[in-house]
Amino acid sequence: DTGVSQDPRHKITKRGQNVTFRCDPISEHNRLYWYRQTLGQGPEFLTYFQNEAQLEKSRLLSDRFSAERPKGSFSTLEIQRTEQGDSAMYLCATSPVDTGELFFGEGSRLTVL
Amino acid sequence: DAKTTQPPSMDCAEGRAANLPCNHSTISGNEYVYWYRQIHSQGPQYIIHGLKNNETNEMASLIITEDRKSSTLILPHATLRDTAVYYCIVRTHNDMRFGAGTRLTVKP
Numbered sequence: 145d146t147g148v149s150q151d152p153r154h155k156i157t158k159r160g161q162n163v164t165f166r167c168d169p170i171s172e173h174n175r176l177y178w179y180r181q182t183l184g185q186g187p188e189f190l191t192y193f194q195n196e197a198q199l200e201k202s203r204l205l206s207d208r209f210s211a212e213r214p215k216g217s218f219s220t221l222e223i224q225r226t227e228q229g230d231s232a233m234y235l236c237a238t239s240p241v242d243t244g245e246l247f248f249g250e251g252s253r254l255t256v257l
Numbered sequence: 258d259a260k261t262t263q264p265p266s267m268d269c270a271e272g273r274a275a276n277l278p279c280n281h282s283t284i285s286g287n288e289y290v291y292w293y294r295q296i297h298s299q300g301p302q303y304i305i306h307g308l309k310n311n312e313t314n315e316m317a318s319l320i321i322t323e324d325r326k327s328s329t330l331i332l333p334h335a336t337l338r339d340t341a342v343y344y345c346i347v348r349t350h351n352d353m354r355f356g357a358g359t360r361l362t363v364k365p
Contacts, residue, residue: 186355235300244291244348248300
């Protein structure tokens with residue numbers, strides 16, 4: 145247990161539905177990252193926050209994806225109008241500022257039928 | 258971004274040292290080398306990082322060549338629990354970009 149919590153751990157949804165994932169970081173960590181991982185691939189960077197500011201977004205983060213971190217604590221990742229290609233593990237990681245030592249949660253697995 | 262090249266898979270006998278290579282020939286002078294591993298069904302776990310000196314911690318040792326174009330992660334006495342995918346990453350921005358990694362299988 146790294147101290148990073150993700151919810152839900154598993155989500156099955158039908159194509160076209162909206163889904164939201166939540167990440168609760170280690171409390172003193174300023175940075176929060178979202179990654180997506182499909183079978184057999186390494187994690188793909190989606191976006192990261194420093195406190196409440198979203199500082200970088202990958203091209204992978206289409207306009208159907210939105211991430212927030214209000215008040216610089218927990219974060220949510222919402223996917224609107226889900227597609228089958230969105231099926232993946234969504235990983236959250238946190239770190240103190242300016243360090244590459246990321247602490248990952250166990251992920252939220254999304255299956256879109 | 259500096260890219261890394263790792264073999265897709267390796268085997269190691271239990272109790273022996275596992276030496277995982279990584280090439281990063283385009284690395285810049287201020288870029289760090291990080292290693293993570295991911296055990297099946299878990300999130301990645303930080304192992305070690307370095308700039309140009311060799312580093313050691315309770316999990317592993319990191320050997321970086323003098324020209325910094327390659328590095329080796331050493332697990333001194335591999336156990337079955339070290340079976341995982343190992344990622345070598347050159348950190349250029351404020352994020353961590355993972356490649357496909359090396360799948361290490363430790364065999365009894």
